[in-house]
Amino acid sequence: MLDAFSFNCGYNGCFPPAFQTKEAFLLCFLIFGIAWFILRRFWDASAAIYLSAIALLLLTSVPQMYYRATDLGSLIGRLLPLSASEKRFHIFASDYLFPDKVHRFFPGIYKARVITDINLCDGDGWGTRDRLAYYLYPIDIYSTLNQDMLIYYKKDNAVNLVPTGYKVILKIDDRNLVALPKGAL
Amino acid sequence: MMLMGFCSALFLSTYAAYIVFRSFLHSLGFSFTSIIGLSYFLGLGIITQSFMWLWIWGAPVSYQNILIILICLSVIGFLCRHRFTPLDVAKEREPVLRYERFFIWGVILYVSYNLILVVLSAASIPVFSWDSITSEAYKAKTVFYTGSLLQISHAFYPNFPFYTLSAMAWTMFGQGLWDDQYIHLIFAFSFLAFTFIFYDIARQFTSKVAGLFSLFLLYSSNLLIIHATLSYRDVLMMAHTSLCVFGILLWGGKGKDGLISFSAVFAGLSLLTKLEGLPYYPVYLIMLIMSGVFYSKTAKDIFKSLGQFIFISGIVYLPFQIYKVVVSAGDNGWVNNPVLGNEGVILRFCFVIQRFFNELFLSGNWNIFFWPLAVISVMILLIVHRKDPLGKLFFMSIILFFGVYLTTYVFTGVYRGVKTPYTISRYFLHFFPLVILMISRVGYLIYGSQKRNTI
Numbered sequence: 001m002l003d004a005f006s007f008n009c010g011y012n013g014c015f016p017p018a019f020q021t022k023e024a025f026l027l028c029f030l031i032f033g034i035a036w037f038i039l040r041r042f043w044d045a046s047a048a049i050y051l052s053a054i055a056l057l058l059l060t061s062v063p064q065m066y067y068r069a070t071d072l073g074s075l076i077g078r079l080l081p082l083s084a085s086e087k088r089f090h091i092f093a094s095d096y097l098f099p100d101k102v103h104r105f106f107p108g109i110y111k112a113r114v115i116t117d118i119n120l121c122d123g124d125g126w127g128t129r130d131r132l133a134y135y136l137y138p139i140d141i142y143s144t145l146n147q148d149m150l151i152y153y154k155k156d157n158a159v160n161l162v163p164t165g166y167k168v169i170l171k172i173d174d175r176n177l178v179a180l181p182k183g184a185l
Numbered sequence: 186m187m188l189m190g191f192c193s194a195l196f197l198s199t200y201a202a203y204i205v206f207r208s209f210l211h212s213l214g215f216s217f218t219s220i221i222g223l224s225y226f227l228g229l230g231i232i233t234q235s236f237m238w239l240w241i242w243g244a245p246v247s248y249q250n251i252l253i254i255l256i257c258l259s260v261i262g263f264l265c266r267h268r269f270t271p272l273d274v275a276k277e278r279e280p281v282l283r284y285e286r287f288f289i290w291g292v293i294l295y296v297s298y299n300l301i302l303v304v305l306s307a308a309s310i311p312v313f314s315w316d317s318i319t320s321e322a323y324k325a326k327t328v329f330y331t332g333s334l335l336q337i338s339h340a341f342y343p344n345f346p347f348y349t350l351s352a353m354a355w356t357m358f359g360q361g362l363w364d365d366q367y368i369h370l371i372f373a374f375s376f377l378a379f380t381f382i383f384y385d386i387a388r389q390f391t392s393k394v395a396g397l398f399s400l401f402l403l404y405s406s407n408l409l410i411i412h413a414t415l416s417y418r419d420v421l422m423m424a425h426t427s428l429c430v431f432g433i434l435l436w437g438g439k440g441k442d443g444l445i446s447f448s449a450v451f452a453g454l455s456l457l458t459k460l461e462g463l464p465y466y467p468v469y470l471i472m473l474i475m476s477g478v479f480y481s482k483t484a485k486d487i488f489k490s491l492g493q494f495i496f497i498s499g500i501v502y503l504p505f506q507i508y509k510v511v512v513s514a515g516d517n518g519w520v521n522n523p524v525l526g527n528e529g530v531i532l533r534f535c536f537v538i539q540r541f542f543n544e545l546f547l548s549g550n551w552n553i554f555f556w557p558l559a560v561i562s563v564m565i566l567l568i569v570h571r572k573d574p575l576g577k578l579f580f581m582s583i584i585l586f587f588g589v590y591l592t593t594y595v596f597t598g599v600y601r602g603v604k605t606p607y608t609i610s611r612y613f614l615h616f617f618p619l620v621i622l623m624i625s626r627v628g629y630l631i632y633g634s635q636k637r638n639t640i
Contacts, residue, residue: 025546025547025553028553028554028557029557032554032557046565046568046569046631047631047632049561049565050558050561050562050565050627050628050631053554053557053558053561054398054558054628056554057402057405057552057554057555057558058401060552060553060554061295061401061405061552064405064407064552065295065298065299068299068302068407068410069302072302072303072305072306072414073302075306075309075310076302076305076306076309079309079310080309084311084364084366087309087310087311087366088311091311091313092313109330126315127315130315130318130319130323130341131318133323134318134319134322134323134326137323137326137327137330138330138331140336142339142340143339
């Protein structure tokens with residue numbers, strides 16, 4: 001999901017992350033040593049060593065600017081033509097689209113229970129749970145007391161699982177729907 | 186329209202802080218641009234305090250109520266504007282050599298280029314990272330809809346401080362609706378504000394050219410540039426932590442008591458920004474004592490300043506502590522839990538040092554020559570310029586911050602997170618500006634610039 005919007009902050013001058021190994025580090029020191037050897041002729045020892053590092057830092061800042069421009073620039077270029085909800089959809093896909101549809105139908109404040117086949121207690125499920133919580137709010141899915149809404153999200157056979165006493169109010173598809181107690185609306 | 190509402194909220198808090206603090210900050214010798222930058226952080230601090238005090242007194246946390254507080258503070262600030270006498274700084278024009286002009290314009294271009302990139306990308310990306318959604322944006326949204334902080338206690342990490350989420354909720358109040366499209370701009374503007382302040386402070390510690398060199402070093406970090414476009418709290422934490430230490434060091438050199446209040450406020454704000462503020466607090470106190478000792482202050486002066494520092498920072502932190510007690514939000518157990526496991530201290534120590542080395546010297550988070558330059562600067566400082574109190578204080582503060590993380594990783598359950606990429610670098614970002622100023626100070630000492638009266 002995030003691939004289309006990913007950017008790499010790790011580009012480092014002329015040493016992209018792939019080359020940031022101990023060899024790259026040693027190479028830097030070799031270049032640094034040469035710079036120091038040259039500068040040593042014109043400055044005292046401490047100034048030469050300090051200046052060598054600064055000179056290399058300044059030099060690497062030029063390709064660094066290029067990498068930043070290509071990374072962040074292409075990101076900006078990709079995002080600018082899109083609307084806010086298109087961006088969110090591209091980043092989060094259904095974790096955003098589903099709450100967005102629910103919100104259009106239920107703009108009020110509710111306390112809901114989410115029923116899903118996704119394991120919300122493991123690493124990836126946490127992200128889904130927190131994104132749903134964020135985009136669904138003011139429909140509160142964290143509160144466990146007085147829940148007055150059932151949200152079926154990516155739940156197989158969801159329609160048949162709705163308990164008696166509840167009525168499906170919003171059905172996006174067979175796996176994604178919202179039910180309220182009968183007579184609540 | 187949405188962007189206007191967003192920016193107007195930030196403008197209002199900054200303007201109120203400017204009215205309240207300008208004469209005080211001016212009396213400490215800060216430049217106009219630096220005062221604007223400081224007002225940005227202090228303004229968001231006022232917003233955070235307003236959120237917490239309104240909730241404590243049972244009033245709704247709303248745009249109108251906060252606006253009333255800002256107006257009242259502005260009126261009080263306006264009436265008290267003559268209380269502080271401006272610091273009479275002799276404005277000497279520093280002679281600039283021809284080759285230095287190239288460097289100055291080069292840095293200005295470099296900084297502007299990066300700032301444009303940062304602001305544009307921050308304005309383009311809505312909130313997307315798990316951390317910012319879970320620990321900040323969700324909580325801010327609950328405050329926005331309920332006008333209360335109570336719901337935060339039901340969310341994850343209820344003990345996380347409020348500075349960032351208050352800033353988010355405040356800008357959304359300004360917008361009039363919850364839409365996180367521009368929320369990252371809070372962090373981009375923080376970076377911009379810090380740029381102004383950092384240059385001014387670096388110039389006070391060194392010279393104009395060395396100050397610009399410090400800015401160049403600041404912008405050389407890839408991690409910082411990216412964090413300025415995301416809603417992580419580390420840029421704000423970096424600003425508050427380093428401003429607190431800068432204030433303490435400036436107090437040592439200039440001897441103005443107001444700088445202790447300045448540092449204490451930022452120490453309080455760092456406590457309100459991230460949980461790391463608590464382990465940093467002893468570092469601030471040690472730095473205050475060392476600054477007093479190195480600049481030959483009397484024991485009485487040092488103790489008086491310590492008392493003033495603890496009192497003011499305590500006042501800033503107080504409402505959050507009240508909140509934590511009221512909602513029973515404790516601290517993270519895994520931080521306090523001294524889990525040693527099977528590895529033992531020595532093995533852990535070696536592994537943590539290795540991870541530190543990898544994150545600093547081999548990761549793309551920093552310019553690959555930055556940390557070698559820092560090591561070279563330390564060596565020059567300890568061998569050639571060991572009598573410079575300021576250089577020693579910078580070095581000491583950096584060692585203390587490293588020490589905080591080394592001991593935390595080795596002796597507590599935080600060790601579990603030591604392998605997580607970028608985490609260590611994110612922590613080091615908090616005192617990254619101190620390393621920069623140490624490097625610049627060494628450069629300044631090497632060339633023994635006599636162009637400007639510095640401390």
